[in-house]
Amino acid sequence: MPEREIALNRFGLGARGDEVGIDDPRGWLKMQLRGFEVRPQALRALPIRSEIAAQLADNVEAVRALVGKKAASAQVDSAADPKKAMRKEARQDARGQHIAQVGARMRMAVVSETPFIERLVHFWANHFAVSADKLVTVGFAGMLEFEAIRSHVLGRFGDMLLAVEQHPAMLLYLDQAQSIGPDSPLGSRITARGIRKLGLNENLAREILELHTLGVRTGYGQNDVTEFARAMTGWTVAGIGRGPAARALTANAEPGAFLFVPQIHEPGDRTVLTRRYPDGGEAQARAVLADLAIHPATAEHIVTKLAQHFVADDPPPALVARLKAVFLKTGGDLPSVYAALIDAPEAWVPTQSKFKTPWEWSVSTFRALGVKETPDQAVVAMLAELGQPVWRPGSPAGYDDVAVHWAGPDALMKRVEVAQRLASRVSVDARALGLKLFGGALSADTQAAIARAGDGAEAVALLLVSPEFMRR
Amino acid sequence: MITRRTLIASSLAAVGTAVLPRISFAKGGSDERRFIFIIQRGAADGLYSVAPVGDPGLRAARVSLVDGMGEGVKLDSLFALHPALKHTAGFYRGGEALFVHAVASANRDRSHFDAQNILETGGLRAYAEQYGWMNRLVGILPGADPRAMALAQTLPAALRGPNSVSSYAPSRLPDALQDLMSRVTDLYAHDLQLRGLWQSAMDTRALAGNLGEGEGRSGAATGALAAKLMLPANGARLLMIETGGWDTHSAQKGRLNAGLNGLDQMIGAIKAGLGAAWANTMILVATEFGRTVAVNGTGGTDHGTASATMLIGGAVKGGRVIADWPGLRSSDQFEGRDLKPTIALEAVIAGAIAGHFALDPVQVAKTLYPSLPPVKRIEGLIHT
Numbered sequence: 001m002p003e004r005e006i007a008l009n010r011f012g013l014g015a016r017g018d019e020v021g022i023d024d025p026r027g028w029l030k031m032q033l034r035g036f037e038v039r040p041q042a043l044r045a046l047p048i049r050s051e052i053a054a055q056l057a058d059n060v061e062a063v064r065a066l067v068g069k070k071a072a073s074a075q076v077d078s079a080a081d082p083k084k085a086m087r088k089e090a091r092q093d094a095r096g097q098h099i100a101q102v103g104a105r106m107r108m109a110v111v112s113e114t115p116f117i118e119r120l121v122h123f124w125a126n127h128f129a130v131s132a133d134k135l136v137t138v139g140f141a142g143m144l145e146f147e148a149i150r151s152h153v154l155g156r157f158g159d160m161l162l163a164v165e166q167h168p169a170m171l172l173y174l175d176q177a178q179s180i181g182p183d184s185p186l187g188s189r190i191t192a193r194g195i196r197k198l199g200l201n202e203n204l205a206r207e208i209l210e211l212h213t214l215g216v217r218t219g220y221g222q223n224d225v226t227e228f229a230r231a232m233t234g235w236t237v238a239g240i241g242r243g244p245a246a247r248a249l250t251a252n253a254e255p256g257a258f259l260f261v262p263q264i265h266e267p268g269d270r271t272v273l274t275r276r277y278p279d280g281g282e283a284q285a286r287a288v289l290a291d292l293a294i295h296p297a298t299a300e301h302i303v304t305k306l307a308q309h310f311v312a313d314d315p316p317p318a319l320v321a322r323l324k325a326v327f328l329k330t331g332g333d334l335p336s337v338y339a340a341l342i343d344a345p346e347a348w349v350p351t352q353s354k355f356k357t358p359w360e361w362s363v364s365t366f367r368a369l370g371v372k373e374t375p376d377q378a379v380v381a382m383l384a385e386l387g388q389p390v391w392r393p394g395s396p397a398g399y400d401d402v403a404v405h406w407a408g409p410d411a412l413m414k415r416v417e418v419a420q421r422l423a424s425r426v427s428v429d430a431r432a433l434g435l436k437l438f439g440g441a442l443s444a445d446t447q448a449a450i451a452r453a454g455d456g457a458e459a460v461a462l463l464l465v466s467p468e469f470m471r472r
Numbered sequence: 473m474i475t476r477r478t479l480i481a482s483s484l485a486a487v488g489t490a491v492l493p494r495i496s497f498a499k500g501g502s503d504e505r506r507f508i509f510i511i512q513r514g515a516a517d518g519l520y521s522v523a524p525v526g527d528p529g530l531r532a533a534r535v536s537l538v539d540g541m542g543e544g545v546k547l548d549s550l551f552a553l554h555p556a557l558k559h560t561a562g563f564y565r566g567g568e569a570l571f572v573h574a575v576a577s578a579n580r581d582r583s584h585f586d587a588q589n590i591l592e593t594g595g596l597r598a599y600a601e602q603y604g605w606m607n608r609l610v611g612i613l614p615g616a617d618p619r620a621m622a623l624a625q626t627l628p629a630a631l632r633g634p635n636s637v638s639s640y641a642p643s644r645l646p647d648a649l650q651d652l653m654s655r656v657t658d659l660y661a662h663d664l665q666l667r668g669l670w671q672s673a674m675d676t677r678a679l680a681g682n683l684g685e686g687e688g689r690s691g692a693a694t695g696a697l698a699a700k701l702m703l704p705a706n707g708a709r710l711l712m713i714e715t716g717g718w719d720t721h722s723a724q725k726g727r728l729n730a731g732l733n734g735l736d737q738m739i740g741a742i743k744a745g746l747g748a749a750w751a752n753t754m755i756l757v758a759t760e761f762g763r764t765v766a767v768n769g770t771g772g773t774d775h776g777t778a779s780a781t782m783l784i785g786g787a788v789k790g791g792r793v794i795a796d797w798p799g800l801r802s803s804d805q806f807e808g809r810d811l812k813p814t815i816a817l818e819a820v821i822a823g824a825i826a827g828h829f830a831l832d833p834v835q836v837a838k839t840l841y842p843s844l845p846p847v848k849r850i851e852g853l854i855h856t
Binding site: 175178179180198199200201202203206210216217222387394395397403404405406407408409410411412413416420443445446448449452453454458461462465466467470 | 513584586638640641652653655656661663665672769770
């Protein structure tokens with residue numbers, strides 16, 4: 001691939017059919033580091049966090065009010081059970097918000113004039129994955145990307161980390177909102193009354209160490225996980241957390257806001273990775289996060305993933321070492337790391353070594369075809385069919401970023417089917433489009449297949465599943 | 473590159489024979505054996521599915537989980553099966569289900585991603601082995617062209633490797649035109665990676681036939697689909713099915729009730745769909761690690777160590793629980809929190825596979841777990 005095509009496809013989200021020429025590929029990418037619209041029109045039209053939270057809080061409250069009330073004995077079928085009906089309504093509300101958010105994400109990606117930064121937003125949202133599986137995370141998963149990631153994608157890693165870990169989506173997804181210090185004022189009262197065991201949940205603490213910062217097998221132990229979890233007790237979400245603490249103690253704050261509740265914070269100093277953190281309420285876990293954000297293991301973990309995303313499934317160690325040095329020297333200044341990546345010769349090798357994920361393939365398809373109308377529900381369904389439902393990786397590790405995960409026989413068949421469907425709805429000359437997207441780099445096989453296609457739609461479908469278009 | 477399948481097919485065509493000889497060749501002895509690996513991703517709580525109700529430590533550590541769970545099926549003086557596992561209980565009574573408890577793989581660090589990698593690749597450490605043990609198994613199976621397949625859109629790590637395997641997931645998309653598909657074959661003619669994948673996709677499509685909408689939506693439908701893919705003489709002999717939702721940090725009771733019910737329906741449907749072939753079938757149900765003995769603050773359990781594994785099928789010498797029970801007192805627990813592993817999962821798998829396919833146990837252990845020190849195999853798990 002020539003450098004113009006590399007900038008558009010490997011760094012960007014795919015060339016657009018209507019794009020103007022790019023004379024200086026590196027300059028075009030670096031220019032994007034200076035100007036990025038955090039809240040484009042597509043986002044301004046969506047409900048804001050407090051509205052989503054308030055609706056969720058109302059629904060959760062309505063379900064709760066019905067719990068414990070015995071269903072009338074005559075009601076045998078579940079359709080008549082008001083509790084089940086209310087739960088269903090709550091799920092539908094959250095699902096509606098999720099669908100609108102997925103639609104907005106696609107619209108922004110398709111029209112973006114700063115596709116390199118949009119790609120980075122998607123990268124970080126997957127790094128800090130929240131899976132929209134539980135009722136409490138369905139409506140919030142997209143908000144994490146829109147709020148915590150977009151605001152900090154051109155900032156410091158530590159700032160993004162803090163914004164993510166204090167976001168309701170993350171606090172609810174990894175159970176932090178319900179974690180209670182056993183020796184906190186409320187924790188000891190509950191234990192004394194012996195009603196039931198409420199307590200520490202180490203889920204978020206573990207995943208921060210393993211997935212968000214240091215990376216797995218980097219020297220921390222079970223004790224570090226538990227100590228960090230203790231430090232984080234008290235970090236919760238106003239208005240919607242489950243359990244008595246969340247209800248009683250967060251009543252005065254705006255629903256969905258991050259909240260520190262001292263009554264459930266485990267008192268005492270903590271030791272994480274041999275460093276001692278004096279008890280300081282909310283600031284205690286914040287101090288741990290600040291140290292984790294600039295730890296050498298974190299730098300290595302983050303830049304390895306970045307290099308893997310932009311260069312190769314198995315990134316060159318020399319490149320990783322250079323990026324790591326930049327990360328550490330600048331205290332995790334992300335634009336400096338991105339700039340080093342743009343300057344890296346390894347990122348400009350002509351061979352397309354990255355197999356597109358279903359998301360990347362879909363976005364680049366819409367951009368190539370100039371499709372502007374992408375109905376929200378259709379986008380959700382299409383990504384689910386292609387095997388990568390948006391914000392639903394099913395695990396906090398996010399989706400894999402290597403070809404072996406995406407280049408499967410069935411995945412290939414699905415792309416051919418979708419390409420055929422999409423191609424039948426546009427009126428595009430595949431020969432001209434192929435030239436626009438890839439210049440002279442289109443292989444002889446692809447050119448021949450397009451030239452011999454039975455009709456115009458089939459030619460477009462073949463271009464969309466060509467080896468050049470499947471990779472970047 | 474010509475795949476082995478097309479090579480066989482075209483050489484037969486060249487001498488004017490039908491495909492019949494191949495089918496008869498596939499018959500006889502261990503060629504008829506079918507193996508299904510159902511992976512429980514997320515660390516399934518073996519103390520919940522196969523509950524040691526005879527150990528007083530269970531109730532002491534997790535009274536809120538034990539209460540109201542309902543009457544399980546008594547397996548022996550120590551264990552009871554979760555009430556949602558209805559078909560499974562029937563298989564146990566009929567001598568077709570075997571449970572092994574307090575098992576764990578070589579993993580000890582409680583990371584899902586590392587432990588699943590170890591469970592699937594058979595390595596000593598995560599990412600130490602590049603390929604999956606099921607893929608390596610393909611290479612030593614007797615008979616021509618042992619087809620291996622995953623019910624998934626992409627290949628799980630256990631099946632990745634140099635031997636040819638495929639994946640299939642039910643689609644709600646309209647069929648692409650036959651013409652387009654043959655043109656795609658030409659399009660990928662000189663692309664090493666895509667050509668092989670596409671050939672495999674076309675093969676699988678031909679085999680699955682007209683699988684309509686609605687399959688694969690629930691456990692029972694997945695089980696029925698699995699049986700359909702394995703039943704033909706040229707169907708899959710090895711199949712992997714992925715299940716998720718086992719990571720129950722909170723609200724474990726309801727979530728595991730639903731998850732175990734789905735699993736049970738799936739296995740029930742596999743038996744129904746396989747008919748007489750069930751007698752030659754072995755299903756392995758395994759997870760990457762277990763969960764804490766004690767209930768946590770949110771009605772769930774956290775990442776633990778040992779769990780339970782299941783062997784089900786007509787080929788299994790079932791009706792028993794194999795365990796070297798470590799006990800549940802805190803002093804008995806692994807690192808003071810988890811069920812202590814007393815049986816190596818690798819020993820169970822190697823023993824079951826060797827028995828099932830009538831292979832040399834030493835060769836199986838070396839193939840599936842090349843970097844592990846020789847494991848003490850458990851023999852006599854399978855009717856031979």
